[in-house]
Amino acid sequence: MQIRVGVYICKCGTNISENIDIDELIQFSSRLENVAYVKDQPLLCSEDGKNFLASDVAQEKPERVVIVACTPKEHEKTFRNTLLRADFNPYLFQMVNVREQVAWVTADKAAATEKAKAYIRAAVKRVTLHEPLEKKEIECNTDVLVIGAGPAGMEAALLLAKAGRKVYLVEKNSFVGGRVARYEEVFPKMECASCMLEPKMDEILHDENIELITSSEVVEVLGYLGNFSVKIKKRATCVDKEKCIGCGACYEPCPVSVRNEFDYHLSDRKAIHVPYTGALPNVPVLDQGHCLRFAKTDSAMVQEALDLGLITQEESENYKKQDCTACQEACMFDAITYDRQDEILERNIGCIIVAIGFELFDPSVLPQFGYGKIPEVYTGLEFERILSQTGPTGGKLFMKNGQEPRSLAIIHCVGSRDKKHKEYCSGVCCLYALKFARLAEKHAPGAKIYDIYADWCVPGKDNQEFLDSLKEKKNVYFIHTNLPLSVAVKQNKDSLSVSCVDVSGKENPLAADMVVLCPAIIPARDTSRLSEMLLITSGRDGFFAEGHTKLAPVSTNIEGVFIAGCCQGPKDIQGSVAQGAAAAGQVLSALVPGRKLELDVIIAEADENSCAGCMTCIGLCPYKAIMFDKEKKIAVVNTVLCKGCGTCVAACPSGCLTGKHFTEEQIFAEIEEVLK
Amino acid sequence: MGKPKVAFYWCASCGGCEEAVVDLAEDILKVVEAVEIVFWPVAMDFKVKDVESLGDGEIAVSFINGAIRTGEQEHMAKLLRKKSGLVVAFGACAHIGGIPGLANFVNREKIFDWVYLNAPSNDNPGKIIPQEKTQVEVGELTLPKFYDTVYTLDQVIDVDYYLPGCAPPPDLIMKAVEAILSGNLPEKGTVLAPDKALCDTCKRKTTKPEHASIKEIRRVHEVMLDPDRCFLDQGIICLGPATRDGCGERCINANMPCRGCFGSTSRVEDQGAKFLSALASIIDMNDEEEIKRIMDSIVDPAGVFYFYSLPASMLRRRLDI
Numbered sequence: 003m004q005i006r007v008g009v010y011i012c013k014c015g016t017n018i019s020e021n022i023d024i025d026e027l028i029q030f031s032s033r034l035e036n037v038a039y040v041k042d043q044p045l046l047c048s049e050d051g052k053n054f055l056a057s058d059v060a061q062e063k064p065e066r067v068v069i070v071a072c073t074p075k076e077h078e079k080t081f082r083n084t085l086l087r088a089d090f091n092p093y094l095f096q097m098v099n100v101r102e103q104v105a106w107v108t109a110d111k112a113a114a115t116e117k118a119k120a121y122i123r124a125a126v127k128r129v130t131l132h133e134p135l136e137k138k139e140i141e142c143n144t145d146v147l148v149i150g151a152g153p154a155g156m157e158a159a160l161l162l163a164k165a166g167r168k169v170y171l172v173e174k175n176s177f178v179g180g181r182v183a184r185y186e187e188v189f190p191k192m193e194c195a196s197c198m199l200e201p202k203m204d205e206i207l208h209d210e211n212i213e214l215i216t217s218s219e220v221v222e223v224l225g226y227l228g229n230f231s232v233k234i235k236k237r238a239t240c241v242d243k244e245k246c247i248g249c250g251a252c253y254e255p256c257p258v259s260v261r262n263e264f265d266y267h268l269s270d271r272k273a274i275h276v277p278y279t280g281a282l283p284n285v286p287v288l289d290q291g292h293c294l295r296f297a298k299t300d301s302a303m304v305q306e307a308l309d310l311g312l313i314t315q316e317e318s319e320n321y322k323k324q325d326c327t328a329c330q331e332a333c334m335f336d337a338i339t340y341d342r343q344d345e346i347l348e349r350n351i352g353c354i355i356v357a358i359g360f361e362l363f364d365p366s367v368l369p370q371f372g373y374g375k376i377p378e379v380y381t382g383l384e385f386e387r388i389l390s391q392t393g394p395t396g397g398k399l400f401m402k403n404g405q406e407p408r409s410l411a412i413i414h415c416v417g418s419r420d421k422k423h424k425e426y427c428s429g430v431c432c433l434y435a436l437k438f439a440r441l442a443e444k445h446a447p448g449a450k451i452y453d454i455y456a457d458w459c460v461p462g463k464d465n466q467e468f469l470d471s472l473k474e475k476k477n478v479y480f481i482h483t484n485l486p487l488s489v490a491v492k493q494n495k496d497s498l499s500v501s502c503v504d505v506s507g508k509e510n511p512l513a514a515d516m517v518v519l520c521p522a523i524i525p526a527r528d529t530s531r532l533s534e535m536l537l538i539t540s541g542r543d544g545f546f547a548e549g550h551t552k553l554a555p556v557s558t559n560i561e562g563v564f565i566a567g568c569c570q571g572p573k574d575i576q577g578s579v580a581q582g583a584a585a586a587g588q589v590l591s592a593l594v595p596g597r598k599l600e601l602d603v604i605i606a607e608a609d610e611n612s613c614a615g616c617m618t619c620i621g622l623c624p625y626k627a628i629m630f631d632k633e634k635k636i637a638v639v640n641t642v643l644c645k646g647c648g649t650c651v652a653a654c655p656s657g658c659l660t661g662k663h664f665t666e667e668q669i670f671a672e673i674e675e676v677l678k
Numbered sequence: 679m680g681k682p683k684v685a686f687y688w689c690a691s692c693g694g695c696e697e698a699v700v701d702l703a704e705d706i707l708k709v710v711e712a713v714e715i716v717f718w719p720v721a722m723d724f725k726v727k728d729v730e731s732l733g734d735g736e737i738a739v740s741f742i743n744g745a746i747r748t749g750e751q752e753h754m755a756k757l758l759r760k761k762s763g764l765v766v767a768f769g770a771c772a773h774i775g776g777i778p779g780l781a782n783f784v785n786r787e788k789i790f791d792w793v794y795l796n797a798p799s800n801d802n803p804g805k806i807i808p809q810e811k812t813q814v815e816v817g818e819l820t821l822p823k824f825y826d827t828v829y830t831l832d833q834v835i836d837v838d839y840y841l842p843g844c845a846p847p848p849d850l851i852m853k854a855v856e857a858i859l860s861g862n863l864p865e866k867g868t869v870l871a872p873d874k875a876l877c878d879t880c881k882r883k884t885t886k887p888e889h890a891s892i893k894e895i896r897r898v899h900e901v902m903l904d905p906d907r908c909f910l911d912q913g914i915i916c917l918g919p920a921t922r923d924g925c926g927e928r929c930i931n932a933n934m935p936c937r938g939c940f941g942s943t944s945r946v947e948d949q950g951a952k953f954l955s956a957l958a959s960i961i962d963m964n965d966e967e968e969i970k971r972i973m974d975s976i977v978d979p980a981g982v983f984y985f986y987s988l989p990a991s992m993l994r995r996r997l998d999i
């Protein structure tokens with residue numbers, strides 16, 4: 003059966019005609035099977051050219067169209083749209099690239115003409131096998147998922163909520179505020195951190211557009227800009243937030259006492275607890291890992307540990323499951339129920355902002371600082387808790403023995419700017435070191451404070467002034483060293499000795515009661531897991547990679563996924579909040595209510611009648627669009643998620659998957675004709 | 679009207695397919711009752727001239743097994759084609775080339791050199807190798823031409839249907855015979871077996887993880903094979919996912935992986951290439967060197983992937999010899 007194919011040859015000014023014999027192509031093409039007519043044009047992509055194409059196709063009514071012109075990367079879309087104007091299905095069209103692939107790669111006109119002929123022959127054959135494909139559109143979802151409720155995530159959530167967007171704010175902890183919730187004061191203005199944060203946290207809690215999902219983590223993400231679906235795992239906390247008024251009556255009677263991770267194990271908490279006084283939301287969490295009702299350790303194991311003398315009889319009691327109800331009895335509001343299970347929540351959204359913050363480099367990797375071995379050596383974050391009024395010492399600067407230190411050494415750049423560890427500058431340590439000096443001076447008047455630094459990194463409006471103000475203090479001593487640091491901390495009988503070689507080469511033996519390290523800021527623990535789940539890339543140092551270092555600092559390689567705050571790289575609160583706001587702006591411009599999303603039509607199709615359920619294809623899809631239907635035992639392609647990459651099609655060993663517009667038949671026909 | 683006439687013939691094959699007919703057991707009596715066998719060199723004394731004397735299309739159906747590797751086989755296939763209404767390619771060798779088709783990795787010269795001259799078991803001081811024509815006292819003796827390449831049956835004659843398998847299992851043979859006798863036939867060119875992959879009915883499928891991922895490829899003699907677990911999941915190459923169903927998992931049930939004798943499904947152009955691309959997608963490794971090491975551990979990859987299907991594949995044969 004004849005199929006009417008119309009061939010249009012573009013000369014592209016002289017780009018194509020200079021190197022290819024157009025008359026010969028016209029003659030050659032018109033002799034090909036199925037070709038009904040051949041026409042040439044000086045510049046098919048110009049307004050005149052497109053108008054000609056549209057009206058000619060409307061008039062000639064071909065069944066298939068072949069356009070011989072430039073690369074489809076440049077104008078396939080243009081011509082598809084033009085054909086649509088003529089009511090012609092744009093997928094019944096094939097483009098032949100005789101410019102980039104032929105005219106521009108040889109000066110031999112005869113050879114170029116021959117090559118162009120082979121390409122046209124292939125396209126004419128292929129196009130007869132094309133099927134019409136219909137475009138599909140779906141509503142674009144304008145809701146937003148924000149992961150991480152630190153300063154960056156909170157800012158993004160609040161701005162989006164103000165713009166009327168529904169925001170799902172997922173926070174791993176039971177409280178919001180991020181790292182900053184642990185601080186007493188913040189540099190450079192020495193503002194009270196909780197006074198600064200609380201109004202924001204309160205807004206987060208009460209904004210109707212924000213659904214705050216605490217004690218939770220995102221476990222699955224599918225989809226793309228405008229159409230993501232996510233699964234969120236919410237840990238069972240056993241306390242009903244609607245009923246609980248936060249009175250705290252339940253902690254006291256709980257018999258289990260464990261180290262409080264919020265205070266970096268410097269204080270104790272109960273199995274049911276709030277991490278610190280003032281945590282928001284003010285709802286306690288029952289930690290099933292330690293609650294006696296949920297003790298998982300089986301008695302044989304406990305017995306063995308007892309037999310080996312690893313635990314005492316008394317301790318062994320703690321490992322046994324007990325039917326304790328102390329907290330439930332203490333609660334006057336019936337807020338505690340023990341039969342709660344972890345839940346999986348499902349949400350559909352249009353964009354994702356990742357703001358999962360940072361971690362500190364583990365200084366015990368560098369034994370010269372004694373961290374982990376010498377009790378009075380702390381990290382910056384631990385020291386924050388010691389200084390905090392809600393911390394283990396109630397805001398008094400005490401050592402572990404309950405005494406005020408008479409001297410304190412603060413060491414910058416631990417692990418930072420070090421080729422062997424983290425090459426980059428962590429950006430905020432100089433300033434929080436100064437903050438510590440200021441606070442220590444206030445809390446322990448008269449104590450000697452040594453600040454051991456390698457360089458000063460205090461850019462910005464207020465920070466130099468902050469540094470200068472501390473340089474004026476009599477009992478703050480600045481010691482300038484070189485990198486890599488030649489500093490060693492040793493435990494002496496009743497104090498620590500800190501030896502340090504300064505820039506002049508002089509050895510400074512110092513005695514200090516307490517040492518505070520400023521370890522490098524490194525990516526949060528979940529960074530790599532999230533980058534796999536969201537398919538976003540990370541840079542050399544493990545932080546999420548921005549779309550462009552200068553011009554797209556909160557974008558990622560994936561459309562619809564943005565990053566903000568320290569997960570993109572070390573920065574202070576101001577920088578984190580600014581990025582949170584920037585990400586919110588990006589989302590607002592990317593997701594416009596009412597705008598439709600066009601779905602890919604060139605996608606894979608699974609034939610459910612022939613699939614053997616061998617599962618070769620499952621798990622291969624880079625867009626997670628192919629799933630196994632456990633009931634029917636066959637593979638199913640999600641047509642909304644599929645991008646038509648063809649990975650699964652190539653993999654299916656029994657040929658049950660077809661790549662639309664790239665069927666085996668079409669591809670083989672094309673190859674055969676080129677090689678003829 | 680008399681009973682429909684049926685012929686059986688063998689070309690390059692091992693004889694297993696003839697066995698398969700006999701294997702029909704009591705069912706064979708039903709067949710014999712319903713048809714008149716006019717040619718069956720293995721079992722009955724007919725001569726070629728008996729076939730030649732039949733009218734064109736007089737035989738209702740010819741079942742031809744074996745690949746085509748000699749001139750005589752081609753001649754007989756053509757003769758039977760002329761005399762038959764239907765031709766069924768019977769068994770893996772006629773269908774896709776089969777084990778004889780592995781000879782396409784070499785050529786006639788290499789085969790003769792080895793078989794008649796170099797194989798250690800030979801005693802051939804005169805270095806005699808088969809000739810198509812030999813003059814002897816009484817005249818000229820001829821032998822059929824031995825081709826360089828092994829062909830599938832449909833590469834030399836038009837084939838109506840295919841019965842796959844090494845050898846085809848009795849239930850499929852009976853089904854085919856019944857369909858032919860009742861005239862209830864599918865579209866010409868159909869392979870008379872299910873058109874899904876073997877995994878569909880393999881009882882080990884339930885043990886296959888959602889995404890099988892292989893870090894090491896092992897051979898059957900190197901491991902204790904778990905009789906219940908999917909072979910691929912044990913790192914053993916099993917062609918099941920790329921092979922048509924219908925064999926009744928004879929190999930799998932004998933704790934041996936599928937070699938692919940049923941050929942591919944109708945949707946696949948090249949069974950070996952398809953399996954290779956499937957295997958490549960379940961190798962659980964990103965490091966290029968490691969991937970190379972794993973793939974290099976496959977001894978004779980072409981022979982493994984094209985165990986049965988080389989002549990029917992896009993490769994057909996090795997060219998650089």
Ligand SMILES: Cc1cc2nc3c(=O)[nH]c(=O)nc-3n(C[C@H](O)[C@H](O)[C@H](O)COP(=O)(O)OP(=O)(O)OC[C@H]3O[C@@H](n4cnc5c(N)ncnc54)[C@H](O)[C@@H]3O)c2cc1C
Pocket residue numbers: 149150151152153154155172173174175178179180181182185187188189190218219220357358359360382383386430434437526528566567568569573574575576578
């Ligand atoms: C010792 C120290 C002192 C500092 N002092 C100051 C200061 O005085 N002034 C200043 O401007 N800056 C200071 N900084 C820097 C400041 O802490 C950061 O700029 C700020 O915390 C970054 O905010 P963020 O929202 O990006 O991350 P974070 O504050 O780290 O918040 C991230 C949030 O994401 C959550 N999260 C992590 N993983 C997941 C997950 N998988 N799912 C859900 N939620 C997740 C975390 O629980 C956390 O709530 C200091 C830093 C340090 C180390």
Ligand code: SF4
Pocket residue numbers: 605606622623624625626627628639640643644645646647648649650651
């Ligand atoms: S073609 Fe297959 S692998 Fe590619 S996106 Fe679609 S379903 Fe996924």
Ligand code: SF4
Pocket residue numbers: 608612613614615616617618619620636637653654655656657658659875
């Ligand atoms: S690879 Fe093919 S046969 Fe196997 S599960 Fe996927 S679609 Fe089905």
Ligand code: SF4
Pocket residue numbers: 616876877880881882883886907908909910911916917918919930935936
């Ligand atoms: S790969 Fe082989 S063993 Fe595994 S399910 Fe398929 S046929 Fe069975």
Ligand code: SF4
Pocket residue numbers: 843844876921922925926927928929930935936937938939940
């Ligand atoms: S398991 Fe494979 S090789 Fe064995 S009979 Fe079946 S199809 Fe043939």
